[in-house]
Amino acid sequence: MFDTVRLQTIVNSLNLIDCQDIENLKEFTYVNQKTGELCTKITGKTSKLPFIQYNSCSGRLEVELSIPKLLYGENVTLLNQDDIQTFFALLEDELYRIFGKRIEKETWQVKRLDVCWNFAVGDKVKDYLKQIALMKINRLIKVVYQDGESVVFHDKNNQKRIMFYDKERECIQRKCQSDLIERANGLLRLEIRLPLREITNYAKERRAVDILRKGYFIYATAKILPIEFTSSNEISYEWVTTHGINKAEMTIGFQTLKNEFGENGIKSLYSSSTLHNRKKLIKEMEQDVLVPELLFIDYSSL
Structure with a gap:
């Protein structure tokens, strides 16, 4: 359900500088324009918390981390509601170990939250991404990366993001362990990050205890799902792997010539038997062309 989260709360008098468990400490000192007070913003990380930030004036403590990575060491596993309670307990224990203070889960506010889901589509991941790349979403800009391996929709300020990508490909690029790559095989990944305005709505x-729940997951994903795909006469990746690259190139070439010169124009380019075979191949392709199944989540199973 959830992946990366950024939480904030107010904690008075934290001393990050003397904490031996915090690595990569960086300090930034500035003058508060309203009060004239000299303030220090400190950032660092621990083995379990990749981002920690504290403001000495406001007392604001921020942490950012992947919930499934904290619990399972990876983010292929999808969380359930019981995992969230374990997450809060582990976060409280880790911060107590660092600072010697208990921070109750009810005090945390959500500043960022990535909602996620894995669609098990088998060998059709590329075909789904190809169809998603043709989609349009109102008021969002579409960007297709890495030759169609990921498709991102975002607003002009990049505060709202909807992303689809090949999870196995990402695991390979990150050089994950072979068993994790195997688990990610055939997974079409969806990630949604809503802006603060929509979280506040x-x-x-x-409050994190109100947002890290099934209800918010439905609220976020229902903005894009279900997705129903329309028929397309384009050759799919599955068709190419089934019929072979030679037939694919032959089909694409014939279609290109037909589009360029028309039905009558291509008759002089082919013998009657070859023309018949090419048309037969095109008919086979149109019959076999993949129309991806409906993308949806059965919320009753959560």
Whole structure:
């Protein structure tokens, strides 16, 4: 359900500088323009928390991490509601170990949250991405990366993001362990990050205990799902792997010539038997062309 989260809360008098468990400490000192107070913003990380930031003036503590990576060491596994309670307990224990203070889960506010889902589509991941790349979403800009391996829709400020990508490909690029790559095989990944405005519309105070729940997951994913695909006469990746690259190139070439010179124009380019075979191949392709199945989530199973 969830992956990366950024949480914030107010904690008075934290001393990050003397914490031996915090690595890569960086300090930034500035003058508060309203009060004239000299403030220090400190950032660092631990083995379990890749981002920690504390402001000495406001007392604001921020942490950012992947929930499934904290729990399972990877983010292919999808969370359930019981995992969220374990997450809060582990976060509280880790911060107590570092600072010697208990921070109750009810005090955390959500500043960022990535909702995620894995669609098990087998060998059709590339075909789904090809169709998704043709989609349009109102008020969002579409960007297709890495020759169609990921498709991102975002607003002009990049605060709202909807991303589809090949999870196995990402695991390979990140050089994950072979068993994790195997688990990611055939997974079409969906990730959604809503802007603070939409998070606030769901829960006015943005309390983590209210947002890290099934209800918010449905709220976020229902903005894009279900997705129904329309028929297309384009050759699919599955068709190419089934019929072979030679037939694919032959079909594409014939279609290109037909589009360029028309039905009558190509008659002089082929013998009657070859023309018949090419048309037969085109008919086979149109019959076999993949129309991806409906993308949806059965919320009753969560």
